[in-house]
Amino acid sequence: MKKPSNEVLYEEASTYKDMLLRKSWKMRINETVLFVLGMMILAQFFPTNDTRFKVLVFAIAIAVVGLSPFMYKSVLRPVYKLTKTHLIISMSGQEKSYPLSEVEQIYEGRHFYRVGGKKESLMVSRQFLSHLNERLFYYKKGNKRR
Numbered sequence: 001m002k003k004p005s006n007e008v009l010y011e012e013a014s015t016y017k018d019m020l021l022r023k024s025w026k027m028r029i030n031e032t033v034l035f036v037l038g039m040m041i042l043a044q045f046f047p048t049n050d051t052r053f054k055v056l057v058f059a060i061a062i063a064v065v066g067l068s069p070f071m072y073k074s075v076l077r078p079v080y081k082l083t084k085t086h087l088i089i090s091m092s093g094q095e096k097s098y099p100l101s102e103v104e105q106i107y108e109g110r111h112f113y114r115v116g117g118k119k120e121s122l123m124v125s126r127q128f129l130s131h132l133n134e135r136l137f138y139y140k141k142g143n144k145r146r
Helices: 016-023 026-043 052-074 126-145
Strands: 008-013 079-083 085-092 094-099 104-105 111-113 117-121
Touching: 008 126, 026 052, 079 126, 085 104, 104 126
Parallel strands: none
Antiparallel strands: 008 079, 079 085, 085 094, 104 111, 111 117
16 A cells, blocks of 8 residues: 655654754854854953953853754754655744755755755754655656656
8 A cells, every 4th residue: 555645754853963963054153143242242351361261262162052952942943754755844833845856965965955946954863864865866766767
């Protein structure tokens, strides 16, 4: 018996590690801006050659990079679902479905994909990415025969 095309083959919510390692460029830029702002605020209170300034700069860097995935996870709540014919991305409670014909890998072995015409970073595990690549292979192979 064949599975219906809307049946979820694989579903995954982003973990802390996925959010830390596979952030989008927008998230990375936000973190950089936050770090620079923190550094500028510290520079108002301590001389830049002071040891306390240097220690606090490292503390801000660790806090921004280490704690931002928790914030992203609580705000965005990313969940990715893979069906036979679609990739479904849920962010902040909004679910968007993309046919596999609109999904293509940009860099081999990476988490960047062109989804719906836009470059997007998928914050999922390698296992989910391998399932997605497998589905894309079968989908494109099936379309070439027709």
